[in-house]
Amino acid sequence: MSIPLGARLKIRAMIHMAAEPIPFFWPMRTFIHHNPLHGLEHLPFPQALAVGAKLFHGQAYLPRETYQGYLAADKIDRTSLQQDIAAFNAKHNRSIPGIDLNQCLMTLITQVKQPVSASPYLANAADIHATLHDSALSSIEEINTDSLAGRLREQLLNGRPVYEVVDLLYGAQIGEELDELVIKSCLDFFDEGQSVWEMPEREAGFFNAWRNVAKRNLRFFLRGLRIHRVLAEADKPEDIIAHVLHELGVPEARWMDYFTYELSRLHGWAGFIRWRTSAKHYYWNERYPGDLIDFVAIRLTLALALLDEHGHGRIQHSLSNIEQAIDQYTKATYLRHEWHSGDILPAMAHTIEQAIASGKPKPIEQAFIQYVELKRVHEAREQATRLQKLFQSMDAKAAAKALTADQVGQLLQILADFEQQEGMIWLRSLEAKATHDLLNGINLLPPTPREKRPFTQALFCIDTRSERIRRHLEGAGDYQTFGIAGFFGVPVSFMELGKGSETHLCPVILTPKNLVPEISAAGPQDDAALTALEKAMHELKESVLTPFVTVEAIGLLFGFDMVGKTVAPQIYNRLRKHLHPDKPPTRLLIDKLSREQADSIVRAVQRAVIGKAVEQEFGLAPEDITDRMIRELREAALEHLHAPLNCAETLELDDQAQKSFIERLQTAYRINRSFAEQQMERLGRIGYTLDEQVNYVGQALRAIGLVEDFSRFVLLVGHGSTSENNPYESALDCGACGGNHGLVSGRVLAEMANKPQVRRRLQEQGIDIPDDTWFIPAMHDTTTDEIRLHDLDLLPPSHLVYLDRLRNGLTAATRLCAQERAPSLDIQPNPRKPAMASRFAQRNSMDWSQVRPEWGLSRNLYFIIGRRNLTQKLALDGRAFLHSYDYQVDPKQRLLDTILTGPLVVGQWINMEHYFSAVDNDRFGSGSKVNHNVAGRFGVMTGNLSDLRTGLPAQTVLKDGEPYHEPMRLITLIEAPFQHALEAIEGVATVKNLVQNAWIRLVIVDPETYQASLYEDGEWQTGALAAVNEGHM
């Protein structure tokens, strides 16, 4: 089967569209927090949650019992809850005599643990009414098979893939088997170096490589999976997709929904492939291309083969045949569905099983009649019991007795409608309390003017973990702190010393243009013996046969390693550290190279390569290789000079050998013009122009309002985490640096800001940085709360005398911060002294059995854009992203625009990732870390085979099975005049959309009018701050 090009393109477009709701999955190396429902952000929050919950089969809100616990702990605004219930009743305008609906619904959600409404099919209101009154149920009328068939069609043919329908009717478990086979195929193809034996022919692309293997797969053949029959129908993935869907009888109008459903079943893998395809210059995708079209084609091929295999020609597996079976054998289909979907009444399970197994109409008819009656009674009793519990809690038994059957029906409808919206009502009330708490604590008074400049100013990342350390540092002495996105506004593509790949140090929504290589400031170093030994051990472990011998020979060594890591992680790690050479001192190349400099570098490299080539090819000693010889060879390779060469005699080359060597230089050693141009181009990416540097430094300082009163030390504190045996380590690093450590960004900005030329230009712009101000990069380890200063060898001698005081302040903050965090980390016994707490935190960072080295960004809740004074006196328990902002230095809202576009959007991703991982950790999070295994070096799976686990692990958001992260939307507070902030929001389409669709809760606090404005239900609700604080807004 071959379809026209137009049809192929249509299928491709459909799959791309169908994949829109599937979130990207970034490789674990640079864990990126993201909103799992990012693809649905165009919808209002409640609506998107309903769609997302259905699509991903997950829960969108916490269970009622958890919210009830929050209410009991005074974390929920009861008034807000009551108001929302009243609003619900007012909107629906329904009443039931004798029942106060406001009280009824309030009782329902605050006192009844489980939802009351169900959707009984066989029992009607009269049956439930009769059960409530302990009366016998009226005799059942003949079940309308047409209506039953309609209901079955609705349940089974609602866009589900065909194999799911077959599973529900025949218990075939094809879905599970299909997922397993697809996961195995993905693991084989997308592997990034974990497997010793690679899948063959991966260069041909995902589908082609898989097809070549599948056609020769003996296991498929032996089990009767006739893949080759399906594959024989077409060559291209689009053609296969069309063929399978025609075979399954799926009408073209439903293809897109079908694709979405298929992709959402393994949304982790689909998200990874989606990201991989869209990533620019991703090495593995360039080498081994694979996209979602391939993925869907493989899935559908396997699905059809499995359906054929399980059916053996007896099970109908096209949609039209299934529809026909529903109409013709409605009762049998109903019983099958009840049986295989797990809805069956246990008491009848055996009878139904036997009736289905017999396949005869009479036993099926008898079982059906018996079952339907029993099920009706069961449904009525279940519903009545739940209602009775509600009436009991309301203390309204008498009123309940007086209800007629119709009124019972009405009440059930109201309860069902309300319970659908209940989650949102709880969430709003939870957020209302959190908003009031924040507004109650903020300080709008202008900061008291300082008599002298602070001892040190420190710029921290906006990360919630910085809030604590900033508070403690400010408390430790004369320190002033600021919050700024952890990449300090400078997008850097960093090439680390000794590594050939670039790392993007900026939020993933940006792509850095400038490359910053790290260069060693020490002489060349030999590899330590230990490094060589480690490499050898690694080779032995990874090989196919050697592990058999290795285990016997040196297995004991690994035992020592294990005991050391487990029993005394701190001492052992310290010892191991001594065995490794320290990283040499390095410098970052941040200045743009001139054309001449770049040319000179290229020439130097070419000369060095030619020198090595001559040495290796002709065995000449370095003293025999002259500059003239190398120059001549280089000119010849670049075709500036032609044979015969003067050096030919020294090298003993005849004409032919001379020509051949020049060709080798051009091809094997890449001394040619086109490669030289490429190198020039790459060198052109290195560093920043002076203008760019001035701009970045100026923008960073203005964004946080630091334009005067500079201290002697200005710390640029990047952050990162340290943990052992933790695939999620990068999730604990700086999100603003693309899931990497933030130190390099601090070093880059410090180097720029310390440059006299930059300062001169800034002075012209009104930012006068005194000569004695020195920017020092520093690193905040969020697991230990240690702050380490870097590049101190560049520090002017005049500043050295103040270093001790600075270090003491930092140590004090480190210890106090560790002590504050200790109770939440369950450190036993609870350390009483800050120093002891700090030691425990350090142990946590080295303990390979520690599944929770720190809480990361868990419990994040607020995003505060304003001056430090606003929340300086408020202990926010590490729950707030703090971005410094002074509206007075930003009359055109440009800085606010930048904050809203970058940091706020990233903050919202982080917040939503935590929200969904907390409400349904199994589906949106990644479950327990304990069962995780690294897959293909880019993701984790639960056990040895599962979907790629997206989201956060249970240990990050749950504590003892209950949410540690209280899931709420990001409450964003902007301190600025209302109009000023509003114009900025209106100007940033993404943020405007997030606010209007209620993905973030926005409050604007006007320091000039002392009014707070909250965006709620599509409008701004403004009130005086005092009124807000009393909860009347």
Added chain:
Amino acid sequence: MYELIALITIFFLPLFPFSILFNALFERLPDLRLRGLLLLIWPQIGLGLLHFTSANVNLPLAWVTLWAMLTATLYAFRLLALREMNRWISLLATSSWALLWIPALNGEETLTLHLSAFWFSAPLVLLALLAMALQQRFGAAYTGLYTGLATYLPRFSGILVFTVLAVTATPLFPAFFVMLGILLQSEPMIALGLVIVWLLWSWAGARLLQSLLVGQPNNPSDEITDFSAPLTWRYTVLLTGLAISGMYLTGVSA
């Protein structure tokens, strides 16, 4: 006359297809006490009849052994797909009792044979009690319909695990030593068959536990209560008693 009695014996030490009678009877008995009694008495009758006829009827040793092995294997294999717990008990009983033919035909002591049958039957009675407990709580003792019992019925689950271990002849329980005894008396090929049967029992037991105890609980009602502490203790004492008896009383004739 003796031939007729020998034929009747095949119903009581069940060999396929005569085993159908016991299975049908067990399934139809409504009362738990009767079921327990049936489990305890049925093989004892068979052994009594066999003892009565063995001196007078010359049974073809090899054929009957093979027949017994096939019966045991068939029912053990069938266990893997069964979801109704009472049928599971009845089929396991059939599978295990069929194996008693092997020591009986090899001239094992009468007392040992009767005790062996008892050691096979006694844990099955406990399991029948547990099946009844499930029936009372959920309406039927059926696997796969309600999962995750370990999370909300921890005591019951604990007892169920040990009882299933006892019925599947796991070490320390008496059935294990009975199986070991039969294994030692058997020819290599028969021993291989025995090991397969044993493996199938264990596999079926693991499947039974897996489909009841693990997984997410599917909306357990508040009315479903766990075993009380005294009841749990009673079961614990019985199981411990079984294990201790297994260590001291099996192979008594030796």
